[in-house]
Amino acid sequence: MARMTGGEAIVEGLIRHGIDTVFGLPGAQVYGLFDAFARASNRLRLITTRHEQSCAYMALGYAKSTGRPGAYAVVPGPGMLNTTAALATAAGVNAPVLCLTGQVPSAFLGRGRGHLHELPDQLATMRGLVKWADRIEHPSQAPLLVARAFQEMRSGRPGPVALEMPWDQFPAMGEATPVDPLPLFQPATPDGEVVARLAALLKDAKAPMIIAGGGAAHAGAEVLALAELAGAPVVAFRNGRGVVGDRHPLGLTVAAGHVLWPQTDLVIGIGSRMEYPATRWAPGPPGLKTARIDIDPAEMRRYPVDVGIVADAAAGAAALTAALRRLLNGAARDNAARLAAVAAAKAGALEAIRKVQPQMSYLNVLRAVLPDDAFIVDEVCQAGFTATFGFPIHHPRHFVSSGFQGTLGAGFPMALGVKVAHPDTPVVSLTGDGGFLFAGTELATAVQHGINLITVVFNNNAYGNVMRDQKRLYAGRIPGSVLRNPDFQAFAASFGVPSWRVTAPEGFEAALTAALAAAAPCLIEVQTDIDQEASPWEFLVPGRA
Structure with missing residues (x-):
């Protein structure tokens, strides 16, 4: 038994359970936790982001591509709520992800006084999204509850879990007894x-x-x-x-x-x-x-x-x-x-799938240039849909997807997490212009932390799938699906990110080869015309145009 702060007790528990990286965004309620991260920096890497959603998506990409738990830490209330799409996605793809968040001070729990970031019942909100969630009310509880979180996360069908701690308990001192990983609950031998x-x-x-x-x-x-x-x-x-x-x-x-x-x-x-x-x-x-x-x-x-x-x-x-x-x-x-x-x-x-153009031509170039062990992270876009059946995959976990949630905007930050987990293996984010801009500012995170991801942005100036459906189903009316995009080359340059703009597969091959050789985060913009893009949907849902 040792005396330590609540934050230290949590961090010791994470390390004991094999966590080597935490994605996070600091704030007042979790200062004590982030200080514990800093003091354990020789054993634990902290990757900070520009939006809470990206903390969770990066932890999800890390977990999904490795099969090991991914962890993130954010402030409570709006911070935690900003990560709920990622938690729902983690539940959908059965990924072991741990959410760490704060709470109002202990004396304000359940009082509805409007304390900073207070929610009516944050724990209940999290329990509606994850496999298991609990509150650590004192540093002495942290070792066991962290161990319980990992046990629940990894037993049976994997899934996300969450822990919260009141603001005042992260820096509070207490006696904390380390707890080793607990046995997992698994089915018996097959009948x-x-x-x-x-x-x-x-x-x-x-x-x-x-x-x-x-x-x-x-x-x-x-x-x-x-x-x-x-x-x-x-x-x-x-x-x-x-x-x-x-x-x-x-x-x-x-x-x-x-x-x-x-x-x-x-x-x-x-x-x-x-x-x-x-x-x-x-x-x-x-x-x-x-x-x-x-x-x-x-x-x-x-x-x-x-x-x-x-x-x-x-x-x-x-x-x-x-x-x-x-x-x-x-x-x-x-x-x-x-x-x-x-x-x-x-x-x-x-x-048959050769007719899905120009997507298949670009994917064929991508497959020819990338090594077999490269990771592909899809997005809700025409190239992403096509890749689910048109891009050959040779190893498990090397095609990372948001699954049935179809989480628009998840692809780019998930891919950053994949690259953090696999720094020496090529990782490509296949995203559309709409989805990329959900978290495009995380180019700053990529540069700051040396996350050398290759991001391919297919730019058709539209939410392409929405526009196609609107035209087909609503007499050509297309409310909300036309996009006014930035100059993606200038956008990348503003972060110091090398970039290329291509309009044909031949140019794509040269850009991709250069990006693979660059020791930096890179962006390749592929300009396409939604009216000239073949629909991939007949191969995804037979009978659908």
Whole structure:
């Protein structure tokens, strides 16, 4: 037991749980916490931003690209509220993110006196967004509650958590006993009887398909072993990309998966919400059998299936592979016809998506120039949508997305967090002009902290998707979707950021090559015309223009 301030007790807990970086923006209520960060600067890096939203998005990018917890710290009230879109996004993509925030002084808790940044019930607000939240009311509570936060964040289905502390308790002294990481609550070993039932279905299936989601990001080897034994393509969308890489014959995007869908007789979701089978491709083929492997029991009622295995993705896939191998008695399945169909679907999809121009031409250049291990962070923009099925990904966690939240403006700050986590690996933010300006001032953060991110801004002077829908659905009326943009070259120059403006893929290749060689944050503006951009949506939602 040692005497320390509340801020010091929190910081010691963070370090004990493996946190090496905190993203934050200081203010009066959290001065004591930030002073503790400063005194631990030899063990913990603090990245400060220009807006609270970016603290949380950067922690999210850090967490999503590593699988490790990301942490951020902001003032309470408006500061915390500025991060709620990122918390909702973290919940949506199952990312382990810790929000640290302050509170009014202890004597003012619950009194409604209008103290600085007071909310009626901040803790309740946070609990409505995150997996778990609590208040540290004294330094002595900090070690255990920090440990509980990490336990809740990482047990079962990962997700964001939050801790608040009253203003006066950050600098207050108290006795604090360090607490080591607590055991995680995980599902038991996969139910052997249920696994056997699914193995029997898989043995008899002629055209099985696996849908891999972000929950399988750590289970690539196990999913691939199952896929190869069963002759099942592994289809991924957004955060499941790279679980089985696109270079592998069984690694498919949703564009190729949809070609195979009408013949599919068994679909198995692994760590996936099953968005495509449940909604975008529904109804399924006649006689389709459905199954899931998911760590979250609630998923089995959200999308009921014929066979549901509650298990970690890696453990469940390994158990299913072993059960199928036993049923086959060591014999190899004859998967030749299925593999030929998969190859044809993959080649056909690659040919079909070529018409999504100019996005595909730019993405092809991007893939040709970048190394295999580069990270791509998408945004709600035409190039971002197209990248979900048109940009090959070779490793899990290397395509970072806001998932079903579709959080406009998240891409650029998330990418900064990815780059902080992977300083020696190329990271590219694919963003539109509208989304980029949500947090474009964080170019200052990139320069200040040496975050050498490559940002590609596709500038069509519009909220392109909104404009396309408005024209299609509302007789050409386009309220609010036309944008008056700054000169992005001058904007970048004002922060001392090297930049390039291109209007064709040939120029893009030269700019990207130069940006990769620059030891600095860089911006590439790609000027496009929304009226000349092909819609990617027929490959995302079949039947939609």
